[in-house]
Amino acid sequence: MSLTVVLLTVAALVGVGLWGALSQQSIVMVMMGIELMINGVLLAIVGFWALATDGEPTGQLLAVVALAVMAVEITVGFALVTAVYRARQADMTEGLTSLKR
């Protein structure tokens, strides 16, 4: 397999994730879109590590850091959903308007 195939897959995953994150109304579904994009980023890092860096260990280290970013995103995301739901009964982005105007 070539790096181009890996990166095309990454492009598709990030594109689908971006589309989902922008189009979904439910906050948890927006988080799913973001997850899909980070998934693509992880694949890109591992692809570069495996095919372009001669197996440099710091490449995998970067992937571990990206994995931690993913965990932080999901943790804080769920906490925000819980807090918003408790205060506003909203699980939709449309329910959050206090920063408008």
Place this chain on the structure above:
Amino acid sequence: MIGAMEVASFEFTSVDVAFVGLAAASIATGYRVFRTDSMIRATFLLLASFLNVGAMMLLLAAPYMGVALMFMMTVEMVVMALFMLMFMMNPAGLNPMNMVHQPRMAAFGGVVGFAALAAVAVLGDYPDRPVDQAEDSIAALGEELLGDSMVIFETAGVTLLAAMVGAVALTSSQGRFGDGLEGSLPPTLRPGSENRPEDDLYDPNEGGMDHGAMDHGAMDHGAMDHGAMDHGAMSEGEMDHGAMDHGASADHDAGEHR
């Protein structure tokens, strides 16, 4: 080098096919996530996408990352499914729903994002230095994590700890200056109801007091009561005398009621 490439292209044909198949599956399931009515199904489709990417990492000679991703995402998606059940209005997809906004702009953004990254993938000039499959990449990663790059690894750990503290702070209803929900509207007990819990007839504290008063009453009129019926009589009393809350009058009422 050219000879090695030719040998490689012969040797890796089946791996290439598997890789392309997994890539197509991960993209297809990722797309289906936003096309299904059922939130639970969307969660497990996203899990399928992650598992395909994990398998691709295994093919890319990164077993640690692949397996770690698979395990982590399996747990994470189960938690996400629980959140879907708790918060979403259509977790099982029993009604067809279309909960999207700005669909055209979003599709445009997705296509532009894909096109830009695909251009980078196709037009970019990258070094061709594949990892040595015979090398133990897990041992190398372990030495990197607990050797030269230990501070980076530990920083990731502290970041996760900070995220946990932040999550608890966000979800706790107790704020620094009292109740974190001060001034916000509590949920209604029934969908569509205007009644807030404090307006509702049922109040757990009040019920508890009634319960006590009834006990007392039952003791006062012990001779007249049937022990086994006490509980039923009490709950009836609770319903009939929802508003009563003072010990003495409750005793009296309870006595009369019986």
